[in-house]
Amino acid sequence: MDLHIKMCVLRTGEEFSVIHHELGHNFYQRAYSKQPLFYQESANDGFYEAIGDTIALSVTPGYLKEIGLLEQVPDESKDIGLLMKMAFDVDQWR
Numbered sequence: 001m002d003l004h005i006k007m008c009v010l011r012t013g014e015e016f017s018v019i020h021h022e023l024g025h026n027f028y029q030r031a032y033s034k035q036p037l038f039y040q041e042s043a044n045d046g047f048y049e050a051i052g053d054t055i056a057l058s059v060t061p062g063y064l065k066e067i068g069l070l071e072q073v074p075d076e077s078k079d080i081g082l083l084m085k086m087a088f089d090v091d092q093w094r
Helices: 013-031 045-057 061-066 080-091
Strands: none
């Protein structure tokens, strides 16, 4: 499935994550587009947002290398800062 998003963004890591979050919503909408209207909406807004966040969280250094944004994948031992930021982002909704 090939999806595109047209939106005005800055070239930042956060905006890159937002684009992938929005792509998650698009994948969800496409998956349920042929269902009756009643089933096209999420049972809970949190689930709909979780789908978007799942796609945003799938942005890994390996993926960034694959699409040409990184020349090499950094050593995993240097991930603690990124992992802590992700944990705090998730924890703010708890």
